[in-house]
Amino acid sequence: MALVVLLLPLVGFLVLFPLGKRLPRQGDWLGIGLTTIALILSGWLYSQTWNTATFHSRSTWFSLPGSSLIDFTAGILIDNLTVLMLVIVTFISLLVQLFSVGYMHGDKGYSRYFSFLGLFTFSMLGIVLVDNLLLLFMFWELVGLSSYLLIGFWFHKPAAVAANKKAFLVNRIGDIGLLLGLFAFYTYFRTFDLEALRALIGSGNWQGGSFITTYALHNQEWMVELGPIFLTVAGLGLFLGCVGKSAQFPLQVWLPDAMQGPTPVSALIHAATMVAAGLYLVARCYAFFTPEALIVIAIIGAITALIGALVALTQHDIKAILAFSTISQLGYMVMGMGTGAHDAALFHLSTHAFFKAALFLNSGIIIHAMHRGLHHHHLHLDAQDIRNMGGLRKAMPLTFYTYLIATAALVGLPLFSGFLSKDAILSGSWAWAQTMSTNGNSLYFVVPIIGFTVVLLTAFYMARHMWFIFFGEFRASFSVQDLRVGSGQEVERIMLFPVVLLAILSLGIFFSLNPLSFGSSWLMQGISLNKLSTSYILADELLQAVQVQDAKNHTLHLVFGVLSTLLGVAGVSFAILKYRHKTAAQLQQEEPQNKLAQLSQQHFRLNEFYDKAFVRPTMVLAHTLYRTDKCVIDYVLNNGSKTLVILAKIVAWFDRWVVDGLVWLVGALSKVVGRLGRGLQNGKVQSYYAYSLFGFILLMLYIILF
Structure with missing residues (x-):
């Protein structure tokens, strides 16, 4: 059944790609139909697996002759994390394809576009399903190829060609680290199988500062002795793959440029698929990270979250703001992984998938409407510049309310999904800092403090974002009513359905019966380390200490929830106070006023x-x-x-x-x-x-x- 789910999108690609020129206006029904079947089957696998059983099937792939035969296996691993990602990937992919029917209507490469979506979905499902690092790396590269094709879909635009080359090359840097990391583990353990590697780690122990484990290969027993430095470096090699794919510092520069692709592609890449692959990799390989490696991961995540939020403060492109927001939120997730809040990071990955996809698809509706108005009046303005918008809540009320719900979830306001997952990460990072600082080093508290700071910054730039788009006067030189499809319709209905559904799923009630407490979330309980792994992990002692400390912080959880809410409200209030009295002309001509703001707008000149x-x-x-x-x-x-x-x-x-x-x-x-x-x-x-x-x-x- 899992193989069927994997192969269905590939069938769409293999059929649509060669027929793209013959069927330039068709092909959507095939891609949507196959993805719908894949979603249904993923839901069935979810019902059979969640909190029930783990399925692992493997067979010999090929063998290499030598002093002793070494078997390379290939298989499928299905557990709670697998079925969760299967449902998320197929669900978001299906909604993006439905949205694309309206957004891409009339494009010359219509069928080619849907074939690339099928290839992308196939590649992501491959990463989720495979049970060993070598196969994972192959699908990892396929994701890079398919994202290259989608980002540069409009290859007649020089900016799109430059963007897809940049994304491809920057990701190769991370991929080299991943390749070195997986071969480092293979060199000593003679297997790429994730379950076998976890078992070998579980059978080992620390003796005299070295990690010692034994394994049997063709009736011979082998002993492996590894130093902590090697294990740390090898683990960070695997993490480097996440740094590239999930746009972490310092390799995050490719993600904003990826906005050159069609907006539905941006939703697909930035929501729950390509950028989530890095987090999925870290989650799958969590047993291989030493405490020292987790410290590096936490620091990288915190830096990424802060830089992404600071840069988003001064952007004017509607998609660029959401792109830097994605970088910031991915930093949150990586920070959660590094601080031992493994389940909280995956929880945030799941909630982020829905509200960020809603934001990107809504931005696509707005860009589509702006292009319609500009084309009707033969004007040449930037359709994605929020300074040319304003007052859209009256002309596009449904878009406004769905955008508002998704924004509230991103800011992390109570009753919305983002509040639960952010609060879980902040609480876990604080417990980690408390555990790590028992030796008297308080610098570890910088990580959770950055997390709280980013809450304030996120609230400010998203409130600014909303104000420029939906409030005040419409600042383009035509009537705001020209943005509507018709007198009683603000957007094509097939484009409206996905954003409404995603906005509804951004409410906290779907993830926890108590939308004010992450502890009662069924999702967090299902993706905890106890559910996903029964074997020993290298940082086990640290993680157990963090869990004990987090359990003691029950009262602090309430404090953190209130504090993050106050920070969110403060950020929103500050943005409203700053922009409510500015005229339309002042908003339209807004530019950074100081060097820090200019650096922020230029992404701290990292590209330069x-x-x-x-x-x-x-x-x-x-x-x-x-x-x-x-x-x-x-x-x-x-x-x-x-x-x-x-x-x-x-x-x-x-x-x-x-x-x-x-x-x-x-x-x-x-x-x-x-x-x-x-x-x-x-x-x-x-x-x-x-x-x-x-x-x-x-x-x-x-x-x-x-």
């Missing part, structure tokens, strides 16, 4: 830094090598070959006229001498007498003269 530090030196090196190849190597080869040709011709002339000439001359002289000799031997005595007399005369002359 990478350009100067890596891109330009690489290009200079490439040009130098090219010029060396062209001007030196090619010059030497070309002119050397010409010299050899000339030398060959000289040698040929010398051989023909000198060597062959001398040989001919010797032969000719021999012939002449022979003829002369033959002439002297004529058989006449008188001739011989005359020759003898002539010789005698010459001899006498020689004696007389000399």
Whole structure:
């Protein structure tokens, strides 16, 4: 059944891609139908697996000959985390495809677009289902390829081509770390199988600062002794894959540029699929991270969350704000993983999938409407610049309310899903800081403090975002009513259904019967480490200490909930107070006023830094090598070959006229001498007498003269 779920999107790709040119306006029904079946089957797998059983099926994939045969297995692992991700991926993919029917209508690459969506969904489902690191890496690369195709879907736009190349290349940096990490574990454990690796970790123990475990291979017992530094570095290699795919510092620069793709693609990539793959990888490999590796993960997550929120404060592109918000929220999730709040991070991944997909699809509706109005009046304004919007809540009320619900969930206000998952991460990170600071080092509290700071920043930039779009006066030079499809319709109905459904699922009641307490969430209970793994993990002692400390912080949980709510309300209030008295002209001309704001708008010039530090030196090196190849190597080869040709011709002339000439001359002289000799031997005595007399005369002359 799981294989059927995996292969259904691939069938859509294999059918639609070759027929894309023949069916430029069709193909949506096939992709949507296959994804619907995949969602139904995923729901059935969920009902059979959740909190019930774990299914693991494997078979020998291939073997390598050597001193002993080494088997490579391939299989499928189905547990709570698998079925949760299956449902999320297929559900979001289906809604994105439904939305795309209206959004992409009339596009020349319509069928090609749906075929790429099928390939992307297939790749993500492969990552979720496989049971070993090698297969996971293969599907990981397929996700990179399919995202490259989707981001650069409008390949006639230079910006889209540059964006998909940037995403592809930056992700390769993380992928190299992932590849090195998985081969580091394989070098010592001789297996890529995740369950086998966890079992080997579980059978080992720390002795004298080294981790020692044994395993059997072809009736031979092997002992492995690994130092903590090796385990930490190998684990961070795996995490580097997450840094690239989930856009963590310092590799987050590709994600904002990925906005060049169609807006439904942005929703698919930024909600629960591609960027979630990194978190899924960390969750699957959680047993392989040492406490030192988790510290690095927590710090990277906190830095990413803070940078993403700071940059979002000053952006004006509607999708760029949501993109940097995604970076910030992914930082939250990674921070949760690093601080031992494994279940809270996965909980936030699930809630974020719904409200962020709702925000992106709603932004697509707004961009679509802006393009409609600009095209109708033949105007040339940036349809994605929030400074050209305003007052849309009257013309697009349903879009406004769904956007408002999703925004409230993102800010983390009570009764919404984001409140539960953010509160869980903040509580877990505080317990982690308390545990880590028992030796007197209070610096660990910087991580949860950054988490609370980001709550305030998120509330401010999302309130600013909402104010520019939906409040005040409409600032473009045409009527706001021109944004509507018709007099009684603000958007195509097929585009409205997904955003309404996603907005409803952004309410907290769907994730916890008590929408003010994350502890009673059925989702968090189902994805706890106790449910997902029964084996020992390298950071087990630390995580147990964090859990004990978190259980003691029952009263603090209430304090954190109230504090995060107050911070959210404060951020919203500050944004309203700042912008409510500004005129339409002031809002339309808003620009950063100080150097810090300018740095924020420019993403702290990370792109410029990478350009100067890596891109330009690489290009200079490439040009130098090219010029060396062209001007030196090619010059030497070309002119050397010409010299050899000339030398060959000289040698040929010398051989023909000198060597062959001398040989001919010797032969000719021999012939002449022979003829002369033959002439002297004529058989006449008188001739011989005359020759003898002539010789005698010459001899006498020689004696007389000399």
